Amino acid sequence: MASTTADLPTHTIDDTPTKDVASEGDREGGDEELVKPPHLTIGGADEGPFHHIEITVEQVDHHLHHDQQCVSQDLDLELADERDDLPPPSHCPREDDGHYEPTPVSSWRDVSPFTAIRHALSLALTLFSIVMISAAIFTKQTVATGEKQVPTILAFIVFWGLLMWLAMMEAGLNCMVGLKPIDSTIYETTHTKTFACTKLAHRGDNLERFIVGRQYLDLSCVFLTSFMVSTIDDASVLGMPKIVNDIFLASGLAVILITIIFGQLVLVINAAHSMLDFMNNYVMIAITYVALAVEASGILHSVYLVQLFFSFVSGKAIESNEPPKTTGQKVLFWGRIAMSLAILVISFVVALGALFQNNTTMWSSVPPVVSVIILVALIGIGGVMEGLQIALFAVVHLPAEDIEKNSLAKHNCDLVFTEHGRLQAFLVGRQIVQTVIMFMIARITTVQMRDGEGNLFDVGDGMQAFFETGVLGALLSTIIASLSWRIIASSFPMAFLANPLSTFIIHFCLLIEGTGICYSSWLFAFMHQKVVGYERDDTYIATDSANSGAGKSSPGSPKTERSSASDHLDLQELSTAEGSGSDQAMD
Secondary structure, three states, X not given: OOOOHHHOOOEEEEOOOOOOHHHHOOOOOOOOOOOOOOEEEEOOOOOOOOOOOOOOOOOOOOOOOOOOOOOOOOOOOOOOOOOOOOOOOOOOOEOOOOOEOOOOOOOHHHOOHHHHHHHHHHHHHHHHHHHHHHHHHHOOOEHHHHHOOOOHHHHHHHHHHHHHHHHHHHHHHHHHHHOOOOOHHHHOOOOHHHHHHHHHHOOOOHHHHHHHHHHHXXXXXXXXXXXXXXXXXXXXXXXOOHHHHHHHHHOOHHHHHHHHHHHHHHHHHHHOOOHHHHHOOHHHHHHHHHHHHHHHHOOOOHHHHHHHHHHHHHOOOXXXXXXXXXXXXXXHHHHHHHHHHHHHHHHHHHHHHHHHOOOEOOOOOOOHHHHHHHHHHHHHHXXXXXXXXXXXXXXXXXXXXXXXXXXXXXXXXXXXXXXXXXXXXXXXXXXXXXXXXXXXXXXXHOEOOOOOOOOHHHOOHHHHHHHOOOXXXXXXXXXXXXXXXXXXXXXXXXXXXXXXXXHHHHHHHHHHHHOOOOOHHHHHHHHHHHHHOOOOHHHOOOOOHHHOOOOOOOOOOOOOOOOOHHHOOOHHHHHOHHHXXXXXXXX
16 A cells, blocks of 8 residues: 655655666657666664665566576565655755665654554564464464474474574575675675575576475475464463454464564565675575475476476476586486476375365364365465566566557556555565465365374374375475466466456555554564674675676775665565576476
């Protein structure tokens, strides 16, 4: 939802529109140009609670130089500024380079009452959700502690550990993609662990492999989190009224809100301009190796079959940064595809079998047939949301006349791109809704035998315990509800842009973001930044414009140009073709 520029403490806007570079040559001189979102800087220069946080989310420009985007584009652009549609405030002086310099914020009195209320409500909801979830864990009213007899302290530690691991993966992906255009020798000695991560992940097609493996780990964390804190039927804590327990515990609102804020937004906010410092730890090294190992295992290789099929249908060649596969590599590649397909079929059978026997974590009052219908609907809606995101960033590749001649596609593009901040607001809202959908899919597909029931399909206790972890459901969601839709959208973006459902999704995501339910993430990000003391990337790196390689300075040298590394290490890098190479059928 649109709101005024006065809603934030202060911000800067470069409202100079940029042309659609990719399609400019295809248009005649009189054709209308597509306008891309502006550069936004949030917070004061020296004071104010958010002065360390700056975000740039621009529509894809010259970085999107490849024709296709697909599996690798995990566009987790969860952050956004809160405002969008009014011109820059008059108190910000214009510089010759077209940017507005921020005015320092002296106090919270500069925040509008409406925004302050939304921040306060978001903070209150977040803290109350933490209290409710903690109470449910320690009173043994969750599935893990109440039915599976997991020790309460262990459940609590595992829950927060999963959230921290999830947050590191979310922000780490952004950093991994954002750092690819940067010469790694610049930070080889200043950030040795960051260098170790990027040296491995940027080799050949490894970045695409990393993103595929990370996507499964991401959803596995969501499923395991759901298992750890899903409450038992009629859970009641702290003497709260039944309606409060139903809203925050039974519906899953509390855990979803905590996951979005602490498992995604907080670290992504702080990593946006501190990629080098953020990745410079052994946790990111572990994440890099684990994600690559998951992809190498072959359990997700069936998605490459989808990739090959739509590459054939669309006529778009699959690019690779590696030499052609040898005969042995081809045998291994197709063997893993066959294995992945078999596991995918087993995942379907287990999920549907448990659903029709009413033996999942879905609410017992919901009939199995209705659960199946809801599951199909969630996969469809979530898939369209995944594809729509890819399609919107593929607009730069489409001639303007292709958009203009389809009124619905043009309307959807206008909804997102014609007002300041709409793209950012949509991406935040989309992330919130997508997380809710994934938690719902986890609830529907995670196996949980009812009291008195034997094991599903009469399997052994060990296999039954494996079924109940939800890892098969995570595999199903990764391939069917996420990666496959991105591949389809990369081949047929107009099918998503010219879709009435996309119009509804855009409006709904903007509405959700406008509620401010996740605004507390900014305060927690500020607190986290104060603790860890990340330095901005341009503290270590200075480059000439476009990062062309000319004029690169040594680590820590002073900047000689305003166009610095921070201009290229922003969140827009997440949508660049640097991460789109996973159109390759990777071995």
